[in-house]
Amino acid sequence: NQSVETDFILSGLFQYGQMDTFLFVAIVILFSVAMMENIILVLLIQVDTRLHTPMYFLLSQLSFIDMMYISTTVPKLTTNFLSNSKNITFLGCEIQAFVFLALGGTEALLLGFMSYDRYLAICHPLRYPILMSKKICWFMVTSAWTSSSTNALVHTLYVFQLPFCRSRIVNHFFCEVPSLLPLVCQDTSQYEYTILLSGVIILLLPFLDILASYAQVLTVVFQISLGKGQTKAVSTCSSHLIVASLFYVTTLSTYTRPHSMHSPEQDKAVAVFYTIITPLLNPFIYSLRNKEFTRAMRRLLA
Template sequence: MKMGNQSVETDFILSGLFQYGQMNIFLFVAIVILFSVALMGNIILVLLIRLDTRLHTPMYFLLSQLSFIDMMYISTTVPKMTTNFLTKSKNITFLGCEIQAFVFLALGGTEALLLGFMSYDRYVAICHPLHYPVLMNKKICWFMVTCAWASSSSNALIHTLYVFQLPFCRSRVANHFFCEVPSLLPLVCQDTSQYEHTVLLSGLIILLLPFMAILASYAHVLTVVFQMSSGKGQKKAVSTCSSHLIVASLFYVTGLSTYTRPHYLHSPEQDKAVAVFYTIITPLLNPFIYSLRNKEVTGAMRRLLV
């Protein structure tokens, strides 16, 4: 009996995105559909890039890595959220919460850095096409992906180990639908203001710097594009860059909104709504924005189906 009580006391309780009302059943079904579509879209895109040799280029290699991350990213939060809703059990073990927080931070940071590397790929392809084979070869692509994974995982590990050794001496009810560091800080019984400066610094490095790099590179790309004499080339370049910029802006702006504000400025309901964008909407949009507006991908789909 003592062990059972001890186990419950060390669990966290997630308030969830839904509150078991009739309207929330509709929202639950909508989230499950979006999750299924996002998972299927990313799987199809990864398979297309893998199977079609015409897509074995640096751009599509990075895109396949993005889709692979998105599959894991959305699977980190939605299955647990839906299970809790169906079973009406809001508990998550201390270890489960710690693992979820680490995996989410690692994948989110990797995606943030990868989007920045993808903008560099487009910058080199459009602004320095003759040097593209040298500046964006297979070794460099793998180096980019490895750097993104290693740096983001290290950052996630540091934050996770620090947060979960803090004394959670208040209520264990996290007003969120998954274990995210900002939602856990209000549960800590000691002053976390100094640590929040570290979270802010990490957010600026992992999120703001790549976003600024994307904006700067695309500003240069657009300058070069509008000097082109070929209208077709302009249209193709603008289409590719605008797709990337739409996804990147949605991901970075919502992420910065969560990770660069002190916890006393956070509103739980607002945080949950914002989190839906970077945990569900962005992984859903990525494969469709890149594929539906891309002739190479749609061509690969036709060739696979024929």
């Protein structure tokens, strides 16, 4: 009977009895705050001409991605909770998996480009206007979208043509490729190597680029700055690294392990960090703590 059905069933995130309502309210609040932060950031960067720089252009793209990224999972999660239904159509599951992979990959690549931007601004300030021209910025964004969307399309088309004959219950709160593989009734060990390769290219390489870029930035800052300048640089770089590490480490742990080593409860907890927490923290860490951005906010309010 299950092999004839076309819908999937999402087990969901709320399975803790009396804690369900509390978790639901907490997620709705986090979602609302994340959307508000990112909307404000995008609008302010568009309105204030002083923020029309490569750094803020990339930040606006990051916020735009984060808004779509968190909207891919949370609305369906809350709708299922309110309607007491856990179903998602085959096509809906396929679309959700594709969009989530495409947005996640784009964000991973974009974070790497943003660290490269800061490296050029601090380590090569005289060449910065040429190396980070408007044309190059658009090339970075376009290449991130194109490569991640192509990767997501390939994985999605392959996974959803596999025979799902074991069960239709996805032990997750959204359709994600690793959570779908246990439902397939054929050997997927060879395919898991392609997931590992994609994870290395789209997740690990940008993360290594961020570590190398900030290492160079801190080296230059400590050579030319004293006192408060060094403290500010260390504070900024460390906060950026913490948020980036939260995103990359959690996604790498999901996409670089074979599905035989996955635990559904652990996967759900880890997924909360890169689906909800990261879009919530990105605007605060990268912009709202920036004095130039707060001055722009005051000018707009005035």
